[in-house]
Amino acid sequence: MTTHLITAQEVLTVEIEGLQAILEQLTDSETPFSTAFNHALSLIENATGRVIVTGMGKSGHIAKKIAATFASTGEAASFVHPGEASHGDLGMISQDDIVIALSNSGETPELRDVIAYCGRFDIPLIAITSGVKSDLAEAADAVLLLPPVREACEETRAPTTSTTMSLAIGDALAVALLRSKGFTASDFRNFHPGGKLGAALRKVGHFMHGPEVLPLCQHDTPIEKAVQQVSAGGFGCVGVVAPDGELLGIITDGDLRRHFNDSLENKVAADIMTANPKTVTPETLAADALAILSQKRITALFVTRDGKPVGLLHIHDCLSIGVI
Structure with a gap:
């Protein structure tokens, strides 16, 4: 087996460990993570506005995908760049909205204005982070705390396992919300009229x-x-x-x-x-x-x-x- 294949196996093994760690916390409804997940879902269900997802860097890319997943399953959702938010885009977030903020450390400087804005206007804030004592975690109404699992890229500690876990949590929230709302394949097709997926869902x-x-x-x-x-x-x-x-x-x-x-x-x-x-x-x-x-x-x-x-x-x- 080549060195490249061995490395690929190691990366996937580490990322699977991260997903498994989240799954283990969800197997018991009394764990802090399960409680936070249910609370986060309740906040989203009760919001009368949009789901705003935000994050910087790699977390920002994951946030965009989470927002897109919510939107494709019938929930009004948008991505707001935290850097742009500090220069006028905070106006894109209304008091009826709910914010999901992603930050591995929970101390991302660009998020501070978003966090403060949520606090000022009493906008519900959900955090997906590893920073249990971070500014983001302290300010959030629900904290989905990433388990302490090593990054797959140990050389640079580049976000790998953490972003995979964040993405999976976003998917779990979106699908749980979809099923809670009774969203059907026919509803789903309305948001996917083109391509093979849209064709498969035509009647x-x-x-x-x-x-x-x-x-x-x-x-x-x-x-x-x-x-x-x-x-x-x-x-x-x-x-x-x-x-x-x-x-x-x-x-x-x-x-x-x-x-x-x-x-x-x-x-x-x-x-x-x-x-x-x-x-x-x-x-x-x-x-x-x-x-x-x-x-x-x-x-x-x-x-x-x-x-x-x-x-x-x-x-x-x-x-x-x-x-x-």
Whole structure:
């Protein structure tokens, strides 16, 4: 094994130790960290304004990501640079907001004006820090104290393990808040309309083929006519319905091949159809529909409501909008 790989393993091992140390403190609801976490979450839930996340240097980069995570999960959130805050950007923080401040030492000079501003206007302050007796910790309403774990870069003590732990705590707060609010995948899609994630969270009803082009035949349709509809529809299948419109089954190219050597001249669609086919609804997420298509090794799904077909989804439709 090369020296580089050994170093990489050492770095990850140290950072995992940091995450494990936080996890151990969360396994007991009575620990100071668990109590502080619950208090911090309560402060965020009760805030009527935005979540303001701030930090300097490496902590600032982590703060930006935490703010972005909150925003993507439906919570109004912004990053405020502490250096710029001292030169006018404090006005971006309102009395209805809540501030999450990140600083490993808790003594970051650029944060002092933000801390003082929170105290002056009674703005709730959450600290993520290692400095138990620091100015930041002393001023905060809730202190998420990072466990005393060594940095992965021992040569320079550059923020590595500490920033990883801070990021994980931010994620934990955001996801806990999301679940507390009952935030759903559909809500999440509203904040991610583009890219593969947005495509996966689209509902089938938004891009299915509608009822006007559905390949359908009655259960007593002669096989010859059913085959014509399979060919004419362009989807490689035809849905078989009852007189009341309920979907009874599906005939695919595969069904026709399996019955190729049978005597079909006196048979009807119901004789060779696959009964009770797998279906989805217009509210099914695209990612879930594609999973069904892949698992069942089929190329098309009928979309039904109350048992009656209202649309059709082909695997190419999923791929064309970027669902993978």
